[in-house]
Amino acid sequence: MSVARLGRLSVRVRRRSVAVVAVLLAVTAAVGVAAVLSGEYTSTPAQALDALLGRGDVLAQVFVREVRLPRALAAVVVGAALGASGAIFQAISGNPLGSPDIIGFTVGAATGAVTTIVLFGGTPAQVAVGALAGGSATAALVYLLARRDGGVAGPRLVLVGVGVGAVLSAVNSLLLVRSSLAAAQTAAVWLAGSLNAMSWATVTVAGSAGVLLCVLATLLSRPLGLLVMGDELAGGLGIRPQGVRAASIGVGVALVSLATAIAGPIAFVALAAPQLARRLTRSPGPAVTASMAMGAALVLCCDQVAQRLFAPVQLPVGVVTGSLGGAYMIWLLTREVRQRRR
Amino acid sequence: MTAAPPRARSRRRRRALVMLAAFGLLAVAVAASLSVGSRPVPLDEVWRALADPDGSVATSIVRGQRLPRTLLALEVGAALGVAGAVMQALTRNPLADPGILGVNAGASLAVVAAVALSGFVGIWFYLWFAFAGAAIAAVAVYLLGTVAGAFATPARLALGGVAVSAAAGSLVQTVILTDQRAFNEFRFWAAGSLEGRRWGILLAVTPFVVVGLLLAAAVAPALNALALGADAGAALGARPRLTAGGAMAAVTLLCGAATAAAGPIGFVGLGVPLLARALVGPDQRWVGPVTLLYAPVLVLLADVAGRRFVPGAEVQVGIVTAVVGGPVFVAIVRRRRVAT
Numbered sequence: 001m002s003v004a005r006l007g008r009l010s011v012r013v014r015r016r017s018v019a020v021v022a023v024l025l026a027v028t029a030a031v032g033v034a035a036v037l038s039g040e041y042t043s044t045p046a047q048a049l050d051a052l053l054g055r056g057d058v059l060a061q062v063f064v065r066e067v068r069l070p071r072a073l074a075a076v077v078v079g080a081a082l083g084a085s086g087a088i089f090q091a092i093s094g095n096p097l098g099s100p101d102i103i104g105f106t107v108g109a110a111t112g113a114v115t116t117i118v119l120f121g122g123t124p125a126q127v128a129v130g131a132l133a134g135g136s137a138t139a140a141l142v143y144l145l146a147r148r149d150g151g152v153a154g155p156r157l158v159l160v161g162v163g164v165g166a167v168l169s170a171v172n173s174l175l176l177v178r179s180s181l182a183a184a185q186t187a188a189v190w191l192a193g194s195l196n197a198m199s200w201a202t203v204t205v206a207g208s209a210g211v212l213l214c215v216l217a218t219l220l221s222r223p224l225g226l227l228v229m230g231d232e233l234a235g236g237l238g239i240r241p242q243g244v245r246a247a248s249i250g251v252g253v254a255l256v257s258l259a260t261a262i263a264g265p266i267a268f269v270a271l272a273a274p275q276l277a278r279r280l281t282r283s284p285g286p287a288v289t290a291s292m293a294m295g296a297a298l299v300l301c302c303d304q305v306a307q308r309l310f311a312p313v314q315l316p317v318g319v320v321t322g323s324l325g326g327a328y329m330i331w332l333l334t335r336e337v338r339q340r341r342r
Numbered sequence: 343m344t345a346a347p348p349r350a351r352s353r354r355r356r357r358a359l360v361m362l363a364a365f366g367l368l369a370v371a372v373a374a375s376l377s378v379g380s381r382p383v384p385l386d387e388v389w390r391a392l393a394d395p396d397g398s399v400a401t402s403i404v405r406g407q408r409l410p411r412t413l414l415a416l417e418v419g420a421a422l423g424v425a426g427a428v429m430q431a432l433t434r435n436p437l438a439d440p441g442i443l444g445v446n447a448g449a450s451l452a453v454v455a456a457v458a459l460s461g462f463v464g465i466w467f468y469l470w471f472a473f474a475g476a477a478i479a480a481v482a483v484y485l486l487g488t489v490a491g492a493f494a495t496p497a498r499l500a501l502g503g504v505a506v507s508a509a510a511g512s513l514v515q516t517v518i519l520t521d522q523r524a525f526n527e528f529r530f531w532a533a534g535s536l537e538g539r540r541w542g543i544l545l546a547v548t549p550f551v552v553v554g555l556l557l558a559a560a561v562a563p564a565l566n567a568l569a570l571g572a573d574a575g576a577a578l579g580a581r582p583r584l585t586a587g588g589a590m591a592a593v594t595l596l597c598g599a600a601t602a603a604a605g606p607i608g609f610v611g612l613g614v615p616l617l618a619r620a621l622v623g624p625d626q627r628w629v630g631p632v633t634l635l636y637a638p639v640l641v642l643l644a645d646v647a648g649r650r651f652v653p654g655a656e657v658q659v660g661i662v663t664a665v666v667g668g669p670v671f672v673a674i675v676r677r678r679r680v681a682t
Contacts, residue, residue, distance in 0.1 A: 095435065096500065096501060145672060145676060146676075148676070156675060158436075159436070159675040160675055160676070163668045163669070163675060164672060166608060166612070166613065166664040166668040166671070167665055167668035169608065169664065170609075170661040170662075170663075170664035170668075173533045173658070173660070174533075174658075174661050177529055177530060177533050177658065177661075181522070181525075181526055184525070184526075184529055185519075188515075188518060188519060189519060192515050267508060267511065267512065268508040271504065271508075275501065313520075315516065316515070318512070318515070319512045319519070320512065321512075322509060322511055323509045323512035323513060325505075325508060326505040326506065326507075326508040326509030327509060329501065329504075330486055330502065330505045330506070333486060333501060333502055
């Protein structure tokens with residue numbers, strides 16, 4: 001543990017956390033550069049670099065600047081948002097299984113999107129709006145139902161979220177069973193979560209919102225860590241527990257809405273990234289920053305695998321985050337045991 | 343013996359009331375399940391068909407279709423509910439449902455893979471594949487939790503289960519996104535249904551459910567002791583490793599059988615044990631029996647409602663359990679303090 005000072009500001013910093021975040025950012029940067037510079041169309045990195053700088057083959061320029069670069073940036077934004085929101089919800093619920101799903105957000109977003117697809121045959125933009133509306137309405141409903149005496153307790157929030165989520169997930173199955181095969185398949189593709197066809201317009205808007213929200217999440221990380229010790233103790237340390245909790249839920253919901261609107265419900269990242277980050281940093285608190293970096297690295301790497309594993313067939317990134325993230329977590333769990341026995 | 347303190351007495355009365363109500367509800371649900379359907383059979387005819395069968399249409403409907411379906415609903419409900427109660431006690435996590443062991447994901451993967459690779463469809467075909475997939479996934483999670491001889495801690499089991507489920511779920515998605523036929527079969531199987539299940543399916547899964555329930559009853563006292571933590575539990579005479587192994591075996595048998603017979607039915611294993619704890623407190627010896635009675639009530643009533651929900655076509659029981667159970671659950675959570 002050491003202290004970083006900047007003028008009158010000083011922040012306590014854990015060396016191990018800083019190292020982990022640095023390594024994760026380096027991995028993200030390296031994979032990002034590789035993602036932009038290599039691919040089917042441009043055969044050498046030099047050609048791709050030319051295209052990136054606006055020289056050479058026009059078609060290569062389109063591929064590199066209009067397809068690969070926005071896609072890689074979108075992967076980073078989506079991953080960081082999912083990681084941060086997962087860390088927030090695990091801290092609030094005090095439960096390693098806590099993720100944005102626990103407040104029914106993801107299920108509600110799916111209900112919105114699947115309704116738009118199945119009942120109205122919506123365009124992708126309309127589906128994104130449907131997902132946002134469904135998710136936000138569900139989160140608001142769960143929050144209101146879980147409110148009592150002017151505040152929300154973690155366990156009650158979780159349980160109400162489980163109940164509401166169960167109903168909505170049944171509605172989703174009903175929609176899938178009752179719809180035509182074609183509509184059900186379109187819905188299944190959206191439900192898998194994918195980063196195909198990212199445009200600069202999407203990335204610019206989502207990127208700025210994402211950066212703002214990630215800064216807010218980082219600022220909330222210390223008071224959140226104190227909440228874990230219990231409301232009274234945190235209150236004694238100068239924190240307003242209900243205020244922090246409400247603000248965190250707001251930021252967490254906004255983060256996961258952003259990610260879901262861009263890419264659909266990408267499986268497992270919000271749940272796994274904070275757990276992986278905590279295991280690597282050995283941090284006792286919610287490790288919001290490390291979770292963000294882990295989420296970004298995870299989604300970016302998985303999207304590369306999704307694009308290249310069965311090329312030219314492109315898998316949805318959600319398929320890969322589930323299997324690769326799952327395998328990584330299994331490996332980490334087994335390694336932890338072996339180390340403890342030594 | 344001195345008189346019990348008032349608090350203990352009121353709790354005892356409450357438990358008795360809860361059990362009594364359960365038997366009443368169960369009787370109503372069974373009667374409704376035998377009588378309601380696309381061709382309604384009045385209760386007196388149901389009775390005649392059961393007690394004194396003749397060659398009438400009512401007899402063949404009640405004895406050939408409704409009775410096995412009702413018994414299967416009872417079994418599936420009991421299996422899922424008790425498995426959930428055991429799982430929540432073992433992982434000491436109120437969010438743990440049987441699905442967390444990877445059972446549903448394993449069964450789903452086995453079913454889609456079998457359909458995609460062989461092209462066969464049908465309940466009987468799914469039955470054994472689903473069972474095998476569920477068992478393999480549960481064993482994998484248990485091995486993951488106890489790898490290198492370490493004791494399976496609750497958090498490790500839960501996370502291992504989530505990891506295995508995520509991996510299997512991704513593979514399921516890969517298959518259904520690339521194989522249209524498998525997807526079309528899968529979306530109906532995955533909703534969870536009791537439609538068309540006759541005596542054969544019932545008899546095939548009954549032994550697994552019975553053994554699973556006995557095993558669950560055998561580990562319940564030890565689970566109580568282990569609720570205090572592995573060390574404290576061991577000091578009270580419970581054997582953590584044996585208990586965890588027995589509990590996992592029970593959950594695997596129960597969920598594997600239920601999922602094989604009816605597809606993955608959600609919410610029952612999660613919601614009913616939580617509800618039972620809210621009603622009778624955290625003692626496993628009460629949570630188990632209360633769950634055993636209320637979970638079948640939920641599944642039966644959901645199945646009956648599904649038959650009459652929309653005219654012309656049945657709504658799958660797995661959908662109705664959640665739609666009916668969810669709001670009740672939320673109402674109860676809002677009203678009282680839940681022991682989590």
